[in-house]
Amino acid sequence: MTKNQESGMTKMKPWISLGGIGVLAVLLLAVAPLVLSDHWLNNLGKYSCWAIAAVGIGLAWGRGGMLVMGQGVFFALGAYSMAMHLTLETAGDRVPGFMVLYDPLAPLPMFWEPFRSTGFTLLAIVLLPVVVAGALGYALFKRRVKGAYFAILTQALAVALATLISSTIRETGGDTGLSDFKYFFGFVLNDPANRLMVYLIAAGLLIVCLLAVWQFYRSRFGELLVATRDAEERVRFLGYDPANVKLVAFVVSALMASIGGAMFVPIVGIITPAEIGAAASILMIAGVALGGRASLFGPALGAMAVGWGQSSLGSTWPDGWPYVLGLLFIVVILFLPYGLSSLPARFAALRRRPPKEQPAPAPAPAELEEVHS
Amino acid sequence: MAPLLNGSAQGALLLLAALGLSLTFGQMGVINMAHGEFLMIGAFSAYLVQQVISASDLSIPVALPVAFVVAGLFGLVLEVTIIRWMYRRPLDTLLVTVGVGLILQQAALQIFPSQGVPVEKPSWLDGQLTVLGYGWPLRQVFTILLASVCVAVLSAWLKYTSFGRRIRATVHNRDLAETAGISTRTVDRLTFFVGSGLAGVAGVAASLIGGTNSQMGAQYIIPAFLVVAAGGIGQLKGTIIAAWAVGVALAFFAYWTTGSLAQVLAFILVIVFLQLRPQGLFTVRTRSLV
């Protein structure tokens, strides 16, 4: 082991990562619009929205050890806030079409009214997830609810919210969801130029989120978060309240999911409970697991890959896709718990070591390198 | 009165679904998210038994042990192939079994008609039992009886048989049990077999009350887990009370509001409850740091 070399590399690594974000920014913001068709650019926009949510999951789960199985909830908060605003914008002064369908004289539900305002909508997209995740996280972390309990409770919340939306057809559009948006803050959504703009906003937000976690990971907070993940009680004995540390990561991850959800709506043009329920939340996890939960780029790239699989394989081979997804969980978690991004470190470790020492699925070596980035 | 009785039956079904989960979670500290799919396997087993023995009066009593063994074998295979490698990573086990669940769901969807299959109720469950002027469907009474029998057999088995004692010893102190000459591997496998088998029995009961389809497992896993969490890990007593409480609460909420709002309210109830007692109803005190 050459300690000095390694520490030199780890000092360099944040800047290499920053360069990586730069390359990704050029690819997404400059190259993709030039080479991709409108259809594929729109798809890439959709994957970017999932990737934004995935970056947050990487922060909460990979670095914070909180398995967030219900990010669909926060995705929904952003998505439905945006969708309600766009629906009202499309409807103009009238009550949205789907509501009139059941009762021609139906008044607009009270909670829809404020979403007419652009400012309120944008504020809701940011504040709703912060408030909900803040309250939920505070309640759970202060009482030291963690591990599988936390995971299942968050998923239960996603199931409950999806069920609630499904069953309130008049107020939320139920299973058919909200769709047919014509305008995006005044811009006509049919116009290719405006669609490009929407894509660029989504891709730009993904880059911003990556920059945010990049700073998180190299900061003292990032180290503290890893320490809390690995030895929560020990952190307590250093004078920190681990609940607060986890709360920050959880709230930020919820905010990112909400932003992803908000951009998902104008890009895809529809939001339904199926996009936010248990299955959708698990799909978000799948990408993060595949890419590498604790790495900087793994969650985003993994989410894009799974998103691509979902929308291509899922439609051309719908019977096979669930098997692929299921096997992905089994194989990745069993053999490569730190995802594809841990492969280079694995290979390097293999080459350094005599071959008879087969690596047990212990995550330590890959994890170590990630911590420094 | 109606919600109380309906809720009790619903609680009994939840208890059946949670019983096996409580056993495997209590023993290994890992959540088997495919537990719901084992329940589904139990329900489909009941359907398949009915294809062989068409007299439904007879087929359900036959289906119970068959479902137990079939679901149990699925559990055993899962333990031997995957879960045994992951005892040190409980959260990851949760995700791996999510994957297993997805595969089993899709397989069921392709093997059986996608709208589900009908499991015929035996004629001896057609009647009603009149309780304080309310006609209580015998199916519900049967669920409660079945749950009671399962609880009784399980607790007697844990308490009085040598295998049961070995399981309890392993739960309390794995390392010590091992040094005392207990093969913890055998214990793990057996526990998983029994726990998954119980899910199969729950599936037969569920097939008599609701539909039998590929999605049914997903409906049960979350409530079943909430019951285990609220009851306290590895605490049979707590699981029973929690299941009954959640079942009755769901029935009352559904009675007052709608079914879906009831789910949301039940979820909030569990969170509030975990605020008061984070370790569940009953806890085992330990001195360890974590």
Added chain:
Amino acid sequence: MTGASLVVTDLRVEFSGFVAVGGVSFDAHPGEVRFLIGPNGAGKTTCIDAITGLTKATGSARHGDQELLGRPVHKIVRLGVGRTFQTASVFDELTVLQNLDIAAGRHRSSFSLLRARRGVDPSIEHALEETGLTGELTTPAGILSHGQKQWLEIAMLLVQDAKVLLLDEPVAGMSQDERTATGELLQRIAAKRIVLVVEHDMDFMRRFATRVTVLHQGQVLSQGTVAEVQADPKVQEVYLGTAGAATTAAMAVVLEKEG
């Protein structure tokens, strides 16, 4: 004497009916290396658990004029009370520097947490020198030797500027040289801080203790200097049983050699 003392009065801990600590009182002052000894199950670790808020207790544990009992763990730490654990618990995946930096962090503003670390805090450098870990700055804590991990824990207490150090079996599993180094380290640290050590190792206790409290079945059996405690017939009875004078004499010979 400099600074406040740690005064424990009538400390009681019960685990569902079982009295683990039944009314223990002792005090510890800066400038002395204070030992808490006793056979297994005497309640030594439970005392520390109670003082640090890990276990609920009644009675009183005061540092200066601050009552410690009844506060949450992290608040007690912020009052300057730090501890180590029987099994060294450091953050294995973080480097020595990162470990220490987190320990030093409780005085920082939350805003500064969001920035990356630049350079090494003087307090960290000082603690590294004190514990002899200077060369291991960038080593992941997980691959340190057992003794080094214990020292890292002590160094973490130093950088978090703990006024009271509660050390749970700090020399367990250490070699003879490491024990000596640790003992000398504790004596240096104790000049300005309160050091309370829970130990099994009698030899280590004899060499480095200023004052000793012997616990037995949750009660204080004896208290005083090493010589006083060793001379106490009650202590001899607990440690040697009632096996008689022959054993006592044999032990005396052994003790003589070791001392």
